[in-house]
Amino acid sequence: MNFVMGKEILLENLSIVSKAVSSRSTMPILECVLISAEDQVRLTGNNLEMGIETAGMDADITEQGSVALEAKIFLEIIRKMPGDTVSFQSDANHLTKLKSGRAEFKILGLPGDEFPVLPKVPKELGYTVSASIFKDMIRQTIFSVALEESKPVLTGELLHIKDGIMHLVSVDGFRISYRCEQQETLMESDAQNVVVPAVSLNELARVLPAAGANEKDEMRFYFTDKHILFETNQYTLVSRLLEGEFIRYNQIFNEDFTTLVSVERAQLLQSLERASLIARENRKSPVKLSIEQDSIVITSSTELGASYDEVSAEIDGVTLEIAFNPRYLIEALKAIDEERVLITFTGALSPCIIKSKENENFKYLILPLRLKS
Amino acid sequence: MNFVMGKEILLENLSIVSKAVSSRSTMPILECVLISAEDQVRLTGNNLEMGIETAGMDADITEQGSVALEAKIFLEIIRKMPGDTVSFQSDANHLTKLKSGRAEFKILGLPGDEFPVLPKVPKELGYTVSASIFKDMIRQTIFSVALEESKPVLTGELLHIKDGIMHLVSVDGFRISYRCEQQETLMESDAQNVVVPAVSLNELARVLPAAGANEKDEMRFYFTDKHILFETNQYTLVSRLLEGEFIRYNQIFNEDFTTLVSVERAQLLQSLERASLIARENRKSPVKLSIEQDSIVITSSTELGASYDEVSAEIDGVTLEIAFNPRYLIEALKAIDEERVLITFTGALSPCIIKSKENENFKYLILPLRLKS
Numbered sequence: 001m002n003f004v005m006g007k008e009i010l011l012e013n014l015s016i017v018s019k020a021v022s023s024r025s026t027m028p029i030l031e032c033v034l035i036s037a038e039d040q041v042r043l044t045g046n047n048l049e050m051g052i053e054t055a056g057m058d059a060d061i062t063e064q065g066s067v068a069l070e071a072k073i074f075l076e077i078i079r080k081m082p083g084d085t086v087s088f089q090s091d092a093n094h095l096t097k098l099k100s101g102r103a104e105f106k107i108l109g110l111p112g113d114e115f116p117v118l119p120k121v122p123k124e125l126g127y128t129v130s131a132s133i134f135k136d137m138i139r140q141t142i143f144s145v146a147l148e149e150s151k152p153v154l155t156g157e158l159l160h161i162k163d164g165i166m167h168l169v170s171v172d173g174f175r176i177s178y179r180c181e182q183q184e185t186l187m188e189s190d191a192q193n194v195v196v197p198a199v200s201l202n203e204l205a206r207v208l209p210a211a212g213a214n215e216k217d218e219m220r221f222y223f224t225d226k227h228i229l230f231e232t233n234q235y236t237l238v239s240r241l242l243e244g245e246f247i248r249y250n251q252i253f254n255e256d257f258t259t260l261v262s263v264e265r266a267q268l269l270q271s272l273e274r275a276s277l278i279a280r281e282n283r284k285s286p287v288k289l290s291i292e293q294d295s296i297v298i299t300s301s302t303e304l305g306a307s308y309d310e311v312s313a314e315i316d317g318v319t320l321e322i323a324f325n326p327r328y329l330i331e332a333l334k335a336i337d338e339e340r341v342l343i344t345f346t347g348a349l350s351p352c353i354i355k356s357k358e359n360e361n362f363k364y365l366i367l368p369l370r371l372k373s
Numbered sequence: 374m375n376f377v378m379g380k381e382i383l384l385e386n387l388s389i390v391s392k393a394v395s396s397r398s399t400m401p402i403l404e405c406v407l408i409s410a411e412d413q414v415r416l417t418g419n420n421l422e423m424g425i426e427t428a429g430m431d432a433d434i435t436e437q438g439s440v441a442l443e444a445k446i447f448l449e450i451i452r453k454m455p456g457d458t459v460s461f462q463s464d465a466n467h468l469t470k471l472k473s474g475r476a477e478f479k480i481l482g483l484p485g486d487e488f489p490v491l492p493k494v495p496k497e498l499g500y501t502v503s504a505s506i507f508k509d510m511i512r513q514t515i516f517s518v519a520l521e522e523s524k525p526v527l528t529g530e531l532l533h534i535k536d537g538i539m540h541l542v543s544v545d546g547f548r549i550s551y552r553c554e555q556q557e558t559l560m561e562s563d564a565q566n567v568v569v570p571a572v573s574l575n576e577l578a579r580v581l582p583a584a585g586a587n588e589k590d591e592m593r594f595y596f597t598d599k600h601i602l603f604e605t606n607q608y609t610l611v612s613r614l615l616e617g618e619f620i621r622y623n624q625i626f627n628e629d630f631t632t633l634v635s636v637e638r639a640q641l642l643q644s645l646e647r648a649s650l651i652a653r654e655n656r657k658s659p660v661k662l663s664i665e666q667d668s669i670v671i672t673s674s675t676e677l678g679a680s681y682d683e684v685s686a687e688i689d690g691v692t693l694e695i696a697f698n699p700r701y702l703i704e705a706l707k708a709i710d711e712e713r714v715l716i717t718f719t720g721a722l723s724p725c726i727i728k729s730k731e732n733e734n735f736k737y738l739i740l741p742l743r744l745k746s
Binding site: 070073076077080081082102103104105106107108270271273274277278304305306307308309310311 | 443446449450453454455475476477478479480481643644646647650651677678679680681682683684
């Protein structure tokens, strides 16, 4: 294998595929990036849960071939190379020479054909959506994915597509985060349900362009029973899917309520953050919300001390005292972009629902804690 | 105790004194900040190695007194307070009420009179120097302080004052870092030698203003046999001194040489950083420098691979092959601000000396490694 390419474009692509490389594995090849030079140069990382491949980089290929190089040292070397271009030269024993300016490295690689190929996902039925919106939807829901493996399907997010709307939902047993978005490009698709591991969505969110970025704001995805493939112009991410039935979340969101609160999001968030300071050693200790005539009083009390906070709010319905794990409220309020939120309650032992004043794009359900009397 | 003061000035001062607070101690009072309100409000942190006290903050004191509050939670609370001012109120049981805007905390403190007082250092003979220059001198020498406790005096830096020049020196058995600066304000002082623990100098460097900062660029220091006191307009840092005789470093710097190299600092630094990538798993594995006619060739070789780098240089004297722990060269070159450096050698088994082309303000001595033949 023999080719020359620009250092910056190589570094950028290498950083992306490195996110799919195992940092420590019993199989050395899983700690590698595959470099293959055929019609073009491709870089691939694959930890068997998830793989990322990039292509479309300009390169001057004089001899085709492939080699797998240990990702960490490879990335460090390219980052520190002095020139504008890097030349690659691999011999039959996979000894690879990297040259740039007056610097030269020789590294022993592994055979490219021993690298695990990415699962095949046929690109027949595809869905096209806004990459930056999908990135936001991940950020706004992923924090309430279940961490324990007791119900593996809940360690992923449900991606549900129906009637031109995509929905992303996570559930961890104490709360539900729900986000949806209408996308014109989805109009003609059938109803679909897949559960994507949170680790893959996390990496996807990292490599997707933010809104207003210079790149084309478009992403496509395709799936089979076993795998989902996300594709932008620059790269492809393939993840396995989780099996099992996801919770029927929609039945849990109750539209009835006895107390309706409209409150400034940032004010409530800051008050909850203060109240949770007192619970420092044990983030689970409850904060109490007293929903009064025109304010929410937030109090907490632990062996460290006590806190008292007031937030003005518009309140309809009955007054109420209810307790929560403050982290659950904080994470939901942090995920929301809007200035004001609505919160509905149906009593001290029933979940609250946080939603938008403006639209139905998101809703968060959080179970209360039982107040000691 | 009862007073009100501005939140921002409190937060700034609290952040500074918190650096002298133990994060975990068997004595709870050492995890506290002392707040005392007498003629003015003072904040003090003291981990018994080092103490920091700040004063001079505007405050409206209505009842004098003192209390010690656990530093971490205190700092977090003040950081999150909603108002522009914070009011303090401590009762006889040290229960302290902190109020700001509509937020209120009650925290149980410890008695202020149980807080360890800072060692007394009489302010008779004092030295006035530039704070930003002293900050630079610490940064440029502290990295080669000995880490092991086998010779405790080497875990500090020698501060030597003579003939209007202050010198700061660190030695770790493999290298010496030396930095000096003439200060007109020191002209009339006697020769003095003290050894200041590196941990104290590190914290001092963090709180000293950088060059060009808005604060007054002046620092004073005073010492006794046991302690040194550094003072700026805003705060006081007291550190114990280290006992024992420091190495007579000056005799080790040999002015003779057989090879003189003048080289661009950044180029040599980058080449050494590349060469050390290959030594990743074991930063100690040597890089080899071949000093040739008009270039330095830098090579390294480990089980991970091999590297080759060339740097142009002006070279006088005999050619030479010599090996170093790359980290020692890298740290010295990183500490230097000038564009070009001079390096002198007197053979493959003798230390090299890195110094300035322009002045005598710094010199770094580094022992070579024995090359396997």
